[in-house]
Amino acid sequence: MPEETFVIAGASLAGAKAAETLREEGFAGRVLLVGDEIERPYERPPLSKGFLLDKEARDKAHVHEADWYDKHNVELRTGTSVASIDRAAHQVTLSTREPISYDRLLLATGASPRRLEVPGSKLQGIHYLRTMADSAALKQALAHGGRRVVVAGAGWIGLETAAAARSYGNEVTVIDPEPTPLHAAMGPELGGVFADLHREHGVILRLDDGVAGFWGAGQVSAVVTSGGAEVPADVVIVGIGVRPNTRLAEEAGLDVSDGVLVDQSLRTSDPDIFAAGDVANAYNPLLGRRIRVEHWANALNGGPAAARAMLGQDVVYDRIPYFFSDQYDLGMEMSGVAAPGEYDEVVYRGDRESREFIAFWLSGGRVVAGMNVNVWDVTGDVQALIRSDRPVDPARLADPKTPLAELA
Template structure:
């Protein structure tokens, strides 16, 4: 019987961890990991954190050592794109014009930054952050200090790059249409915490305004806001969200809606094709609904889950969404989903004004999300509260003397 071939499209964290898991689980067939970047698989958090700040070497971001792929008989094809999927013939066509057959296919094609479609958007000096090369270019732009940096978008990428720019000694302005940064992710209560944090570090926040265009003669020199103001700029970072890379799936006829639709085992509408990471819109049994998560932990965990499902194991991917950030002297971990309109109240345990606290989002008396700010070693307990789905006593929840483990 010929050996099976498992093809992974997307040499990302999710793809690399899937390949690793296939070998750990004893799969002896052919594993082909294909990526259109020339960089071997890497983790993305350092791109807006340690690597961007020049605090960590490039190599630290890589998922595996350079020789890991050869040692584990994983065929790593870099700088090669997959152009199409032939589901009937179980083949993928590469940009090299080769065709490769597969028994199982995993799509970890990730997401791409949303671009601003406004006048002047093609000027030099306007940056997007997704790849290692993008981060290296930003580092070079920030490093001299004394630059005028404008950040379009007050989401996670916008805030982290703003903090990095300030750390390098640049003047920074954030332009954000919502009333607070992170409004869609955290709501106004915690969004205000990050607004205050950045203001304290000298960032000019222009809230309730969007970007209407850019001025410049070849090189960007100013950002025009929706209110008509002109903000001088030497460097611009656009961080207005990302779109899942679904073209391959769409053209192959897979079910797609805000990502590739997959079930709890990360299987697409084709039983021989799975999807994981940023591109997968997965049914989460714990939440009872679909969710597409673009954070590091989802890539880290969903790649291995998809690999096990490809091997025929019983998989139910029900992870609690998790995210972390470091900005200036604030470190934070977030678990769960705190979508405005889907919670009743936010309560706090600890020193809110001193930024050493845990925030809990409640819906129907149940914890649906938690965020620990400069408080450590509580993430497992917060996730256990979310998983329990049981109503909690708010007075005990907010009392630092009551162990969180007593509330589960």
């Protein structure tokens, strides 16, 4: 029988972890990992934290040692994209025009930053953050301090880069149309904690306001807000969310709607094509609906799950969405989904003021999400509570003397 070929489009965390799992599971066929970035696969969280702050070496972010790919007979093609898919012929064509026949194909093409399309958006000094090169350029712009930095978007990327910019001694203003930071991720209640944190560190928050345009002659010099204010700026960072990279899937006629639609085994509408990571909008049986998760842990676990499904194993991918962030001296982990409309109550255990607490989002008396702030080793318990789907007594949930494990 001829050797089977598995192609992975996208050489980042989901793609690299899928390749690793194929080998771990004993797949002896050809594995081709194709990535359009020059860099070998790397993780992105350090790009807005340790690497941006110059506290972490570039190499620490790589998923594997440089020689891992050869050692495991994984053909890594960097600086190359998968240009098209011919599903009928079971063939992809690379940007080098090379056709490659595949038996199974994994789409791990991730996501790209949403662009601000406003007047002046092509001026110099406006940064987006997705790649290592973006992070290096931003570090260079921030590292000398004393610059006026405006951050568009008070989401995770916006807040983490604001913290980094302040650490370097820059003036920082964050602009966001919502009334609280992180509004889309966790509703209004907890946003105040992050607003206070940033204000205490000298960040100016312009909430309920948006970016309407940029001024400057070649180089950005001010941000014009929708409220009509003009905020002086030497450096602008835009962090207004991402869009899944679905072009390949769309052109191949796969089902796409806010990501590539996949079932609980991460299989697309074509039985030989799978999708994982930021690009996948996957049916999660635990939540009873599809969800597209833009977090590191979903790439870390989704890539391997897809690899096992590609090998014909019975896979049910039902991970609870999990995210972490570090800003100044605040570290947090969040599990579950706490977007506005997903919950009706927030319960706190611990001290919000000293920023050492766990927040629980409840819907109909059941925990749907939890966030531990400067409290550690509770993620397992928080996720068990979410998974149990049982009504909990809010008073006991709030009481630190009641072990969380007792409530699940």
